[in-house]
Amino acid sequence: MQKIIDRIAHLIDKKGISIRSFEAAIGASNGLINRAAKKRTDINAEWLSKIISAFPDVNPAWLLTGEGEMFRLSLESSEEKSQTKCAENATLSKGGMQGGTKGGFPKLQKMPPNAAEEKSQTKCAENTINLYDGDVDGVNDGKRNMQETPSINVSPKTIPSGRKYPEPHREAAMAGDARRHYVTMVEVPVVDVEAAAGGGSANSDYFEDAETLHFPSSVLSPTSSMRLCISVKGESMEPTLFDGTRIVVRRLDRSEWARIRSGNVYVVTDREGSTYVKRVRNNLQLFGMLTLVSDNPDQRKYKTFQLQEEEIFNVWEVELVISDTIPPSERERIDDLRDEMMELKAWLQTMMTREK
Structure with a gap:
């Protein structure tokens, strides 16, 4: 199945512009399209909206689903639009089938030069196209007898084929539909179990879903692995993780254990049912632990x-931290250490003074 990034590449080729020029037109960073094409991943909905804004002739339905034409107006529509413009200044007169050699061909006849009539006809031309059925007698003096047929009311948004130009509010709605349909949400159950950051807490194998959190795929990539949102308990991971902080975790397959990154935070459950949120050093290959x-x-x-x-x-790998507490910065800890050193220095000076 063709992906959106494939249609974007096709659009760039059809436009005859470089990828960098396309990225600049939508305000994207250099390499966005190439990275997405290389990884075979689609870009975020934000960029879809910007593409539609930067290239208004692109059909949003085609960009999103691949259905319909790439561009809103086809060549046929352009020709019909040109014909509609000509119809504002002339009426189409059809010659009679009997008589002179010109009788059987349609001809363009200019509107009467009368200023009052021109003003009236110009005003009406926005909503009406007048069709005349003329009969030219080639035997007599060539005088033209014209009978006016009833006027046909035509919307200015309609071209002769009956096709309608996209109206501005409809374009915005189509862009909004594309954005809503493209943004996929990732569901993460909030389970009734707490990961202990202290001495460990016993778990049940049964997870009862209390609620479900929804994250856009730009925040959490879809995965076939199990994801949970659990709460940290205890103070052993402060000041990184505080008691009550929620974390989104993804269960690692056993084949992924060898790639556990030393220094990162993981949730580890032992076979006795205790769970720990800790910073991990991976010594599995060297010491099996x-x-x-x-x-x-x-x-x-x-x-x-x-x-x-x-x-x-x-x-479980910790992928996301949800907290209303901002951890203290390294600067604060340095300042605290400096204060303690100054207090210690003052105390030593006091002791030395007493000895003298």
């Missing part, structure tokens, strides 16, 4: 420990 480290500087309370591979039941 994972080392779990707390971020809390109180190492006497939150000690580093290891889990052998046979003790590990599941490993």
Whole structure:
């Protein structure tokens, strides 16, 4: 099945412009289209809307689904539009089938030069096209006898074939429809289980969904792996993760364990049912174990420990943190350390003064 990025590439080729020129026209960074084409992934809905705005002749339905024509106005429509413009200044007169040699061909006859009539006809031409059935007698003096047929009311939005030009509000609606249909949402269940960032807490194998969170695919990529949203419990990961912070985690397949990145935060569940949110050191290949480290500087309370591979039941990668607490910056910790050093220096000076 052809993807949207394929149709974009086809559009660029049809326009006869470079990829960089196309990216500049929609305000995208250099390489956006090439990266999407290389990875075979579609671009975000935001760019679809910008493409439609930058290239108004592109059919949004074709861009989104591949149905219909690439461009809104075909060659036939352009010719018909030209004919409609000519109809504003002339009426089409059909010659009679009997008589002179010119009798059987349609002819364009100019409107009467009378100013009052021109003003009236110009005003009416916006909504009316007058059709005349003329009869030219080739035997007599060639005088033209014309009988006016009833006027046909034609909307200015309609061309002779009956096809309608897209109206501005409809174009906006089509762009909005494209945006709504293109944005895919990823559902993540919020389960009634807490991952303990302290000493570990027992889990049940049964997860009861309390609610479901929805994230756009630009935030969380769709995956076949299980995803959950759980809450952190305890203070062992402060100041990175606070008690009550929600995290979105993805369960890793066992084949992915070897690629666990040392220094990243994971949720590890052992075979006894305890769950830990820890910073992990991957020693599986060297020693067959994972080392779990707390971020809390109180190492006497939150000690580093290891889990052998046979003790590990599941490993979940932390993909997203949902918190209303902003962790303190490194600058604050440096300032605190500087204050402690100054207090210690002052205390030492006081002790030295007393000894003297």
